[in-house]
Amino acid sequence: PSDVANYDYKLKYPLEDERYHELGEEARVWWVCHDEATAFDNDMVEELSDSLDILLVFAGLFSAVLSTFVAQTSQSLSQDYTQLSASYLSELTILVRANMNRTAISNIPLTSTTFSPALTDLWVNGLWFTSLTIALSVALFAVLAKQWLRQYTSIITGGTRERALIRQFHFDGLKKWHVHSLIGMLPILLHLGLILFLVGLVISRQPSFHFSMFSAPTGQPLQTCSTMSISCLADCV
Known part of the structure; x- marks a missing residue:
């Protein structure tokens, strides 16, 4: 019965609005809108927060492991x-x-x-520094997104009509800044960083690896990897 009352708004709000006051400050429609929006927002924020928590844990562990490798290989x-x-x-x-x-x-x-420096060392460090930059950027964006979601679900004071309008303003801001799309891009960036790390790991384990396809100056690998990372981050933003 309690569940039925939560969704049957005629039972939950039995008092009807006065005539010509159906859109007043404390009209029943605003209470219904508030309940529906709260249920929707709670589900949305919970789902996004869980995804961000997983990304933060993985990005933190990945950055810690990668920093150990970079600290060793950068000496070369x-x-x-x-x-x-x-x-x-x-x-x-x-x-x-x-x-x-x-x-x-x-x-x-x-x-x-x-x-x-050996060309292999340049490529390995270029790939791993790029991977580390991506992992740290993912962690930064995840923290910013969690702060945005926390602000989105903050308590709003005022009348029911005012709260409904402020909530809609916040929701329009989420859509305007493509927060859902940005959060959805974070796992892809993290996968890209992991792929770059694995490629660098394969190269570091194969000292005789030949770069006949990359007959460029010795500084080109680092510049190429840095340009790729900046381009990826710019596309996401």
């Missing part, structure tokens, strides 16, 4: 000064021995100070 983009010091010591030892043996030092190879 700069020169290893420990190895350089060892090379200088080895060269110094050879020079001392050559001097003791009165050997010409002109034939002794000098340690090269130039450094150029």
Whole structure:
């Protein structure tokens, strides 16, 4: 009986409105509109919030794991000064021995100070940095969306007619800014980041991987990956 009363508004609001006051401030139609809108909003917000909670957990774990990989692989983009010091010591030892043996030092190879990261390292770091950027962006958008939903379901003061109009204004804002579409795009972005991470993982496990298709300057992979990530985020926004 209680469930029937919740949906049978003639039983829930038995008092009829006065004639010519059917759209007054406290008319029955606004109470009915408020009840229907509240039920609809609660279901919608609960569904979206559950999806955002799952995305936040996955994005947080994925970012933590990916940060560990990036912290290790990013070292390959700069020169290893420990190895350089060892090379200088080895060269110094050879020079001392050559001097003791009165050997010409002109034939002794000098340690090269130039450094150029391997193309594989550039691609792996480019893919993983792009993946990390996507994961953090998804987490940021998810937090903003949850704040928006919390504001959407905040308590509205005033008469029933005023509350109905304010609620409709909030709902129109959700449609205007395509909040549903943006939230729906977040899993796709997270999947894209995961794919980029897996591609980089395969490349890092295959040191002999050849990039004959990408005969570009060494800085091009990082620039290409960064451009792809910015383009994806711009399309979503």
